[in-house]
Amino acid sequence: MHNRPDIALFDTEQKTCMLIEFTIPADDNIAKAYTEKITKYGDLAFQLRELYNLRTISILPMIISVNGLVETHLLENTKRLRLEPDVISASQKQVILYTTRIVRKFLQGF
Template sequence: MAWKQNGCKKRGRGTDIGEQPKEDLLVYLSIEIDRSIEHNRPDTVIWDKVAKTALIIDFTVPQDYNLARAYGEKITKYEMRDIYQLRKVDIMPLIISVNGLIPRKTTEHLKELSLPQNAILWIQKAVILGTVNIIRKVLHPH
């Protein structure tokens, strides 16, 4: 993975970000933001302390008709540049509907992350299998 090659350290829940010299990959970390929101845990944050930037990657699986709204909510959710004195905060919402529809922006974000082209197929398959599993549990409870 790219973050291992660039000297990043993988970190977990509630870990202090002030210990590592270059970059941190933070997973499921609650972050402090300008306003109070119910869920302030992005899925992944790549924090570059030298360049004073952060990349937030946040996944969501909405209904087909909520794709645009879900994208807008993810973009406006994390306002943290002033609190952490960052030069730049990039937010990459990765959104796939419960039926596997992928907005154009999600495709662009996956290309920016330099993921293989078939990553979209893997993600769609995982989402659709999850949807089928939920439907199966509802129709045939054990």
Template sequence: MCITIPHDDNLVKAEKEKVSKYLDLAHEITAMWNVESTVVVPIVVFSLLAKSFDQHLKKLSLGCWIKGRIQKAVVLETARIVRRFLTLEP
């Protein structure tokens, strides 16, 4: 699992980068497991969610309950980064 937390302006770009990054791996897995296809499902989160986020959750058989938990994790990590930055000595 690879999770990206991009700046607001880069959400769609980050999603596309994740798909292209793992495309070769998807082909390798398809051949290794002798299956018809493999799908790369990008999960890119920050304060907003991509329009495709719900579709990706369905592909992974995850309920919508996880959206809140993911957003909470992003907010907590952002707060941690801000606290760490604000406590730096000049």
């Protein structure tokens, strides 16, 4: 219920699907966030597999912490999406810059 991944990529010729979910947790919650995403979308993956008669369906959590730490499966998931490895460092940079913006806004409020 209420499961809607950020991106769903369907390959109708190969009969596959990749559910991609992005999250930016606190450093201490990286492993927990990965487990939650896999668990949360498991039922949806099963339903989509049955509904569209898919051969395979994958859940790919893309997780970088607020301080730029990378979850262990991120490189593997990036390769499965056929993305260049430098997309990870570019994503880390964007996450860190946004985190600093949030902190700066908060501190200006005082």
